[in-house]
Amino acid sequence: DAGVIQSPRHEVTEMGQEVTLRCKPISGHDYLFWYRQTMMRGLELLIYFNNNVPIDDSGMPEDRFSAKMPNASFSTLKIQPSEPRDSAVYFCASSSRDGYSSGANVLTFGAGSRLTVL
Amino acid sequence: AQSVTQLGSHVSVSEGALVLLRCNYSSSVPPYLFWYVQYPNQGLQLLLKYTTGATLVKGINGFEAEFKKSETSFHLTKPSAHMSDAAEYFCAVSSLFGNEKLTFGTGTRLTIIP
Numbered sequence: 739d740a741g742v743i744q745s746p747r748h749e750v751t752e753m754g755q756e757v758t759l760r761c762k763p764i765s766g767h768d769y770l771f772w773y774r775q776t777m778m779r780g781l782e783l784l785i786y787f788n789n790n791v792p793i794d795d796s797g798m799p800e801d802r803f804s805a806k807m808p809n810a811s812f813s814t815l816k817i818q819p820s821e822p823r824d825s826a827v828y829f830c831a832s833s834s835r836d837g838y839s840s841g842a843n844v845l846t847f848g849a850g851s852r853l854t855v856l
Numbered sequence: 857a858q859s860v861t862q863l864g865s866h867v868s869v870s871e872g873a874l875v876l877l878r879c880n881y882s883s884s885v886p887p888y889l890f891w892y893v894q895y896p897n898q899g900l901q902l903l904l905k906y907t908t909g910a911t912l913v914k915g916i917n918g919f920e921a922e923f924k925k926s927e928t929s930f931h932l933t934k935p936s937a938h939m940s941d942a943a944e945y946f947c948a949v950s951s952l953f954g955n956e957k958l959t960f961g962t963g964t965r966l967t968i969i970p
Binding site for chain 1: 888890892897898899900901902905946950956957958959960961962963
């Protein structure tokens with residue numbers, strides 16, 4: 739398997755523009771997570787899905803952020819309008835319910851999308 | 857609520873010396889504990905995990921960690937540091953209850969001195 743695939747790897751945009759980040763999870767994984775990493779706040783869980791259904795979006799900063807998972811192999815995180823404080827690395831991670839054999843959820847991360855908002 | 861505290865945002869050790877990265881957790885239920893490593897410009901990779909059973913767990917690249925319930929700790933160690941160990945290390949906690957979510961620590965950047 740190619741692992742979790744994220745695109746774009748780097749995005750530079752201007753304040754006010756719409757940004758869409760994409761993620762392809764590992765085939766067969768039924769959980770998908772979006773994290774944001776900044777120097778100031780570390781790794782923050784934004785939202786996660788189970789079987790394409792959003793389970794917990796309490797980490798989404800505000801209404802400018804939205805995430806969708808239209809099918810098991812694709813998810814998007816959208817920021818509209820973007821602001822400079824949204825600059826961060828956004829990670830997607832996926833996991834499989836099979837990992838629950840030990841009761842633990844082992845996440846596989848993508849390489850991340852580095853967003854810079856000017 | 858669960859939380860993780862990593863003591864020391866930066867740790868430097870000489871090549872060949874012992875690596876010790878500290879992690880303390882807070883959890884009202886039996887925890888599941890993880891260490892992840894992040895190399896520059898890459899995503900996080902699982903080093904090792906503790907769920908149940910043996911409290912000393914071994915991971916990849918010669919790392920190991922010991923779960924100590926009495927100390928609420930899960931420190932990461934490696935007997936002899938290698939230059940390739942330079943990276944950022946994250947401790948994380950989840951649990952059997954609500955265990956889909958991992959709560960991460962703030963990370964420790966490990967520098968290896970030649």
